[in-house]
Amino acid sequence: MGAMRVDGQPDVPAVVATSGAGASGTGTPEHIPFNRPTLSGMELVYITQAVEKMHVSGDGDYTAKCSQLFEKVFGTPRVLLTTSCTHALEMSALLLDIQPGDEVICPSFTFVSTINAFVLRGAKPVFLDVRSDTLNLDERMLEAAITPRTKAILVVHYGGVGCEMDTIMDIANRHGIKVVEDNAHGLFGKFKGRYLGTFGAMATQSFHETKNFTCGEGGALLINDQQYVERAEILREKGTDRSRFFRGQVDKYTWVDVGSSYLPSDILAAFLYAQLEQREHIQNDRKRIWETYDAALGDWAEANGATRPIVPDYCEQPYHLYYLLMPSYAERTRFIKYLKERGVTSVFHYLPLHNSGMGAQFGGRTGDCPVTEDVSDRLVRLPFYNSLKPEQQEHVIDVIRGFHAG
Numbered sequence: 001m002g003a004m005r006v007d008g009q010p011d012v013p014a015v016v017a018t019s020g021a022g023a024s025g026t027g028t029p030e031h032i033p034f035n036r037p038t039l040s041g042m043e044l045v046y047i048t049q050a051v052e053k054m055h056v057s058g059d060g061d062y063t064a065k066c067s068q069l070f071e072k073v074f075g076t077p078r079v080l081l082t083t084s085c086t087h088a089l090e091m092s093a094l095l096l097d098i099q100p101g102d103e104v105i106c107p108s109f110t111f112v113s114t115i116n117a118f119v120l121r122g123a124k125p126v127f128l129d130v131r132s133d134t135l136n137l138d139e140r141m142l143e144a145a146i147t148p149r150t151k152a153i154l155v156v157h158y159g160g161v162g163c164e165m166d167t168i169m170d171i172a173n174r175h176g177i178k179v180v181e182d183n184a185h186g187l188f189g190k191f192k193g194r195y196l197g198t199f200g201a202m203a204t205q206s207f208h209e210t211k212n213f214t215c216g217e218g219g220a221l222l223i224n225d226q227q228y229v230e231r232a233e234i235l236r237e238k239g240t241d242r243s244r245f246f247r248g249q250v251d252k253y254t255w256v257d258v259g260s261s262y263l264p265s266d267i268l269a270a271f272l273y274a275q276l277e278q279r280e281h282i283q284n285d286r287k288r289i290w291e292t293y294d295a296a297l298g299d300w301a302e303a304n305g306a307t308r309p310i311v312p313d314y315c316e317q318p319y320h321l322y323y324l325l326m327p328s329y330a331e332r333t334r335f336i337k338y339l340k341e342r343g344v345t346s347v348f349h350y351l352p353l354h355n356s357g358m359g360a361q362f363g364g365r366t367g368d369c370p371v372t373e374d375v376s377d378r379l380v381r382l383p384f385y386n387s388l389k390p391e392q393q394e395h396v397i398d399v400i401r402g403f404h405a406g
Contacts, residue, residue: 032396034345037209037216038386040278046270058263062270069276070220073188074195078223080236081269082262085184085206085219089117091262092180092202092221094235095228096152098123105145106154107137108354108364109372114154114182115353123151125362127354129369133310135379136163138371143171150175155200156182160320161311162191165199180204183222187212188283190316201225207272212286212320212386213279215272218264235259285386286319289393293322293382296397304405305331322382323349329377331405336380342399346380 070079082088100122108127135158155163179200186196197203207218233243239259305327326332354364
């Protein structure tokens with residue numbers, strides 16, 4: 001399948017497009033990549049404006065615009081842009097004062113950043129299996145995993161489909177444990193009418209190039225619990241009270257806490273803001289792509305023993321990705337190869353963290369999370385990006401329909 005990154009995405013050059021690439025004009029079928037970053041319209045204009053204002057470092061005008069947009073939409077006390085979702089997770093670990101020996105519960109089926117941010121502070125990961133329907137943390141296993149050393153519960157809204165947050169929050173609140181939502185997939189998604197990212201004490205977002213809204217690399221920390229706001233600003237500003245200085249609360253700023261530099265450039269924020277302005281248009285495009293796959297592949301999936309995504313009626317997904325669960329690892333491998341030979345790039349996703357090399361160091365063993373191990377072997381993601389044209393998607397679908405499981 002060629003060189004692969006850790007997350008299962010092909011390590012190929014990205015192409016920015018204002019719309020899907022057309023036919024090559026040579027009679028050769030075009031290649032359909034897994035992902036293609038897309039301009040929504042005003043990115044380059046806003047970047048130019050940021051440069052002209054001579055404030056291209058962190059916390060400029062466009063950073064403020066993005067933060068204020070999120071705070072207004074979600075009704076959360078504070079949203080801080082960060083250089084990545086990983087850094088937002090690291091800030092979460094610092095804010096929760098994670099110490100060596102603390103236990104942190106998280107799904108095994110996630111990207112390494114979810115738990116690595118807490119392992120960096122000395123935490124011991126406690127990996128839970130996922131549900132076989134939504135591929136989210138199985139809340140039915142949560143309470144039994146809690147011990148006196150449990151300091152946090154990390155949930156990941158896989159594909160932007162919400163975890164069972166009412167049950168999870170009830171368990172967490174009864175035990176006095178904070179919840180952090182890794183909402184890298186779920187921006188603008190909802191669970192029972194409430195926005196994902198607004199349930200836990202804090203939540204993290206990603207604006208990586210594979211996400212619905214991107215600035216190449218970037219993230220955000222949503223702080224839903226007011227008690228963490230002031231310290232979050234300090235941690236993000238290298239451990240200084242610089243934010244208080246700019247608000248006129250102190251006459252000079254100084255080093256007051258641990259911290260690091262988590263501020264993205266205002267150039268990146270300008271790019272991101274242009275995409276957020278077009279959020280309704282972008283989400284409608286992605287909804288069309290997701291629903292087209294789902295409608296077109298139903299009969300094929302049933303005939304070939306494949307499973308399509310399951311989205312509960314009470315979840316409003318943001319249409320982040322579309323995947324198929326093939327009947328076996330062997331069929332998944334053959335399927336990916338078949339598509340690649342016909343110019344379509346499809347990719348797998350997470351490898352189980354509990355039986356990785358690092359996971360084994362924390363006591364993880366094969367068999368601990370059987371659903372995770374099973375879906376990791378069978379899941380394949382289809383090409384999905386904002387500018388995927390209907391005729392391109394139809395080509396992908398036609399290629400898939402030509403595949404027959406053995």
